[in-house]
Amino acid sequence: MSTEDRGNRFLGPVLALPGIVWLLVFFLAPLYVVLAVVFGGLDPIFRTAVPIWNPAYWDTTQMRYVLEHIVGPTGFFGPALLRTAVYVVTASLLCLVIAFPIAYYVARLAGRWRGLLLALLIAPFWISYMMRMLAWVNLLANDGLVNRILPGQVDWLSGRSEVVVLGLVYGYVPYMIIPLYAGLDRLPQSLVEAARDLGASRTSAFFRVTMPMCRPIVVASVLLTCLPMLGDYYTSDLLSGSPQTSMVGNLINETVLTPGQTGQAGAFVLLVLLVSLLPMIYYVRSVSRDEAGL
């Protein structure tokens, strides 16, 4: 075997090493800690979580408690989980409706304004999410600007689902615009031009060429916004504060520091992880199919 062959043989593992270490330290290790807490024990006095590292001694009590209280007559977690799904799906769709035209315009039609528009799109990231939500608290307050402009007095911050959903949309729409822009910017213009040369109208070329090529970009962008939304709790806390708008993130936040319930917080984290895996698998399969097609 030549020196060059030996070099090539080691190059792949060496290049993969940082990624593997990253996954081990920042994904697998924390996941194992969560498992050790979910299936761990409780301090008898403070009822705080005592992680058990050896799977042979794992106790399923906390996980069973969560699962047993999702559906049925004692299923008091169920509504919050369902509410989370409805809020996240609705907010993601609204984000897509808002973000796609903006990203499409900036990526393909903005011309010399592209740089400025891109900077403006990134601008919300300069202000923390919490601050932006607090700004809405002021705007939606009873004596806030919104009530002063609109006719009638509305208690916007009194536990309204629509306010929480709109808060999620406002908070996460930049997270969708940026990846959509990055993807749309890299779409091959030549295919669209070929479609036009072959007689397709602008609309037809958009729906029959651009849109199918956008599918993995859209899926990735929706995923990028869905995942943090699933764990979000402060939007509901700040814009509602009512248990009637509790999401799974609120359940996690509430249980994680409550004596005796930390393991349940871990169980919710695992549920969110499992739910998140489904669209991730769809995305990976979708991308693989597209690549095989090419």
Added chain:
Amino acid sequence: MADPRLDRRSVLRTAALLGLGIPAAASLLQACGRPELTASDLRIASPDDPVRWTIQDDNQPIADGLSPESGPLILYNYADYVAPGVVKAFEKQYGVEVKISTFNDTDEAVQKIRTGSVPYDIYFPSYDQISRLVAAELVQPLNHTYLSNIENVWPTFQNPWYDQGWQFTVPYTVYSTGIGWRDDQVGDVATLDNPYDVLWDEQYAGSTAIIDDWHTAMAMVGLRAGITDVNTDSARDLRTISDGLSAISDATQPKVTVSMYSDLPGGQLGVSQMWSGDIVNAQYYLPKGQSVDVLRYWFPEDGKGLVDNDLMVVLKDGRCPVLAHLFIQHMLDEKNALRNFGFIGYQPPQRVLDTDRLVADGYLPENLATAAVKQEWFDSSYRLLELDVANDQAWHQVWQQFKAGG
């Protein structure tokens, strides 16, 4: 079966394997260094069963007459729960720096204290944590020779039932839990047959709140239903409380928060369960031009409601125990206590404060005179106690169900 609990070696090995790093391992080792306890080690203090805690050989008070350390002194407290001016005066007097770390609730605080990751010197808990803090040896016994200002506080706190002989605790503030409202939005709550009913009144849906504290909120629901044992272990009582929480959720969808001190004066809320200290603070959050007359507070005149007190304790892992004693002495000083009251709104149990004259002396506006806490209430009111493990779990489950919005 082998004991699955942690030992030092397995913790170190696992932490290293998982890449948790030295800080995490050190914290866990710190936790392992605490005494091994079981639920039976927990003795619950109550007015009917006062407790004098045993001082352990390995947890003795500091010696008399020691010089203060060079600092910094680290306080562990709620946000905005100590007056900066009073802290600055201490810094100036002793030439040391005082750092303030904050927590959102005491459950979170105790978890962090137990890790030993930060050497907090003074912690400001409620009295309903003291048995756990003492049992786990997280607090240090006090040396009374440094604390002559204890003479300034109400006699009941010089020998409290939760810490006979005040071996570990000195009182910080006293407060009642009642109902605060805006009289431009809500009728006179005090004239209702059962004033707690106002929180269930559908006409105030969307402008109602209860305190985001499981025991305080659930006890109020119980009191409304006539359950005066606010630490009940009766399954029937807990069902009644659970039903009450469902009913309030259906009727008014209350906000569950601790920010009523700003939400009520801001007009977001019309009526709310409130701590007396928060309604006092609320006057400072009124919009410009709004008169303080709009604020009202109700607490049972006979004192048959919830009254509580917060404490100052010296933590065992602190690095400045002498400074900690001197700071407590500083806070018990009459002038400093009153100055602190002026900032935080929560009343210190100082003898010098004539609770019948708080309005005349300018501490409270006339319409909030009901927020004054009286010493005699501590003999007749209902006290939130530490609960045993099983009962604590039962209460938390009811609260969890309510908070899930299910």
